[in-house]
Amino acid sequence: MKRKGGHENQDAVNRGAWSAEEDQILVNYVHLHGEGKWGQISRRTGLKRGGKSCRLRWLNYLKPDIKRGNISSDEEDLIIRLHSLLGNRWSLIAGRLPGRTDNEIKNYWNTYLRKKVEEKHNDNNNMELGIESPQCTDIDPTKSSQPVRCNEGMIPTVALNDSVNTKDWTENPFESTPPDHHDGCEEGFPTHFDLSDLLMPQEDCHFNGYACVELPQHFGDESCGVNDAMCETWYDNWKNEDYFPLDDVDFPLF
DNA sequence: AAGAGAGACAACCGCTGTAGA
DNA sequence: GTCTACAGCGGTTGTCTCTCT
Known part of the structure; x- marks a missing residue:
């Protein structure tokens, strides 16, 4: 399939490092029209840059909240x-x-x-x-x-059975889930889930936007969900210690 | 001082995914 | 269902700067 984005008009496009003037044009354009419509920038502003180049420049260097x-x-x-x-x-x-x-x-x-x-x-x-x-x-x-x-995680049955009765499951989302929350999973453990599903969008966590995880819905009902305080505790554990106690559990190879 | 090599990072390329006509 | 335009992604390359000889 022909794709315009991959080969913009090579002759009409500036390449290499951006000048301060080009940056200013791009910033002005975004302030006026917002992000997006990158392909229209050269036509609207005369900036001799491809849409992809503009998008990259904005997202990586010109956006105000970039550290x-x-x-x-x-x-x-x-x-x-x-x-x-x-x-x-x-x-x-x-x-x-x-x-x-x-x-x-x-x-x-x-x-x-x-x-x-x-x-x-x-x-x-x-x-x-x-x-x-x-x-x-x-x-x-x-x-x-x-x-x-790795796209999937797995909770070993043994680890679950051990931990369910002996640990406070709220301490670590990966160590166990309470027995009452296995609805739908039943004997299905070890249970596969998509790791990307576990990564909550940062706006849902209010501790600097750092990573946190959430048990997927099919682990149980909504009481398996994670509130911000729990996220923060888990994040602290994860950040300060070995979040995954790999040495304690004999995980099977994927 | 000058050239070579290494490191750092900005920018580009090729590709996929997706929304809309 | 097909096509197009565009956003977005990860890999790669180009270029500048610094350090070493």
């Missing part, structure tokens, strides 16, 4: 954890970091964090395996600190 530089250690930690959960889904990761863009996080990961995580991973392997080189081609996604793309 620039100095990614904090908290943010760094969050990126690492989200990346281990989501893989290279930069827009999803960026969605949990207010003011940060997918491009910025992607660049930060590729130039800095990836090496850091790999070094840490190697250190861990060396500690666990001694000098033996870990030529680990079969990565266990439940235990590896390397990024693993």
Whole structure:
């Protein structure tokens, strides 16, 4: 199928770094007409830039709420954890970091964090395996600190049965769900669910928009839902400790 | 001082998804 | 159902800056 977006008129389009003047034209346009309609900008303003280029420039650099530089250690930690959960889904990761863009996080990961995580991973392997080189081609996604793309989660039956009777389920959404809330699941555990379903939109959580999770509807009725206070507790646990007690539970491989 | 190489990051490219005609 | 326009995504490339020799 022919797609206009992929090859705009090459001759009429400026390329490379944006000038201050071009930025100002774009900012004025957005203030007047709002975001969107990127393809009309060159026609309406005379700006010699493609719609995609304008959109990228606005979203990544000109938008007022963009934070620039100095990614904090908290943010760094969050990126690492989200990346281990989501893989290279930069827009999803960026969605949990207010003011940060997918491009910025992607660049930060590729130039800095990836090496850091790999070094840490190697250190861990060396500690666990001694000098033996870990030529680990079969990565266990439940235990590896390397990024693993994974679209589904699984709660093992054993973990559920153990935890249901002994733990306060509100402490951690992944440790268990109360027995009364298994309607519809019954003997269905381990239950699959889409991890992207668990990531609540940031406007639904009021603690800096950081990531939190919610038990999906099919885990039970609405009393399985998560309020903000619970989100915050979970987020603190998740941020300050190992949110997923991987060493305590023998997860099956996906 | 100058050239090479590495690192950082802005921008582009190719593709998919989706809404609307 | 098909086509088109456009938004959005992730991978890749280009370019600038810094450091090292």
